Amino acid sequence: MGTADRSRLEGAIRQHFHHHETAADTGAAERQLMDGTVHFRQFLSTLLEKDPKHFRAALDRLRSERAPLLVICETLIVPVAEELGRMWCEDQQSFASITAATARLQLLLNSLADVEGPSFHDEERPRILLMRMPSNDHTLGLSVISSVFHEEGWSVEGGPSLQAGNRAYGMAREGGYRMIGVSVAVGSSVDEISAIINKIRKACPDPSMSILLGGASLSDRAPELKAAGADIVALDVRQAIEQANTLLKSRG
Numbered sequence: 001m002g003t004a005d006r007s008r009l010e011g012a013i014r015q016h017f018h019h020h021e022t023a024a025d026t027g028a029a030e031r032q033l034m035d036g037t038v039h040f041r042q043f044l045s046t047l048l049e050k051d052p053k054h055f056r057a058a059l060d061r062l063r064s065e066r067a068p069l070l071v072i073c074e075t076l077i078v079p080v081a082e083e084l085g086r087m088w089c090e091d092q093q094s095f096a097s098i099t100a101a102t103a104r105l106q107l108l109l110n111s112l113a114d115v116e117g118p119s120f121h122d123e124e125r126p127r128i129l130l131m132r133m134p135s136n137d138h139t140l141g142l143s144v145i146s147s148v149f150h151e152e153g154w155s156v157e158g159g160p161s162l163q164a165g166n167r168a169y170g171m172a173r174e175g176g177y178r179m180i181g182v183s184v185a186v187g188s189s190v191d192e193i194s195a196i197i198n199k200i201r202k203a204c205p206d207p208s209m210s211i212l213l214g215g216a217s218l219s220d221r222a223p224e225l226k227a228a229g230a231d232i233v234a235l236d237v238r239q240a241i242e243q244a245n246t247l248l249k250s251r252g
Contacts, residue, residue: 047101069151073144113147125155131162132183142183148237164196169203184215194228214240
């Protein structure tokens with residue numbers, strides 16, 4: 001993870017998202033959740049509480065506020081997941097507690113994604129196939145990407161359960177995808193990533209199909225990966241969806 005990205009997440013962890021905060025710009029205003037929002041620390045506590053009623057109450061509040069899923073992911077889900085990882089690494093919580101909290105975080109994401117989203121039919125949406133590298137066992141990030149793309153009007157196939165391999169390449173070969181995205185694990189080499197890009201291109205030679213790579217560790221390797229055939233190299237969910245929508249619009 002790059003220094004800028006970690007600073008952003010650490011800032012989010014320290015900050016409570018009070019409704020009276022003043023946004024410095026349009027982007028900051030969009031990231032503000034609505035009046036009565038669940039604060040970061042409160043939300044983290046609900047995930048770790050044994051009694052599930054606190055989590056259900058937080059979920060109901062988030063549903064009632066109807067904030068965009070992208071905003072919820074940026075201001076709560078992603079930084080909370082980061083904090084849970086830190087707590088586990090520093091032995092502040094037991095494995096059972098972290099596992100239960102992560103499961104609730106996934107449940108929250110699934111529940112909000114089911115509530116939100118465009119009302120038009122799947123056949124009217126551009127199709128995207130999402131997969132993870134075999135070395136990437138952290139699936140929550142790809143769940144976030146999948147849910148946000150769905151809310152933004154894409155027909156999403158694959159996802160956290162699909163890893164790069166014969167089954168994924170077979171799906172790519174069927175065609176019809178405007179974009180294929182790969183979630184890249186920390187520590188993956190450029191050669192490993194390039195090999196997967198080549199296999200996707202071989203399986204789906206349609207020149208109009210774009211390849212999206214996502215991963216916080218890719219910041220210093222974007223030029224190499226684009227030279228290897230990636231159209232988009234995104235460090236977070238906002239970059240991924242904004243660049244994907246821009247590329248889709250430019251290519252018609």
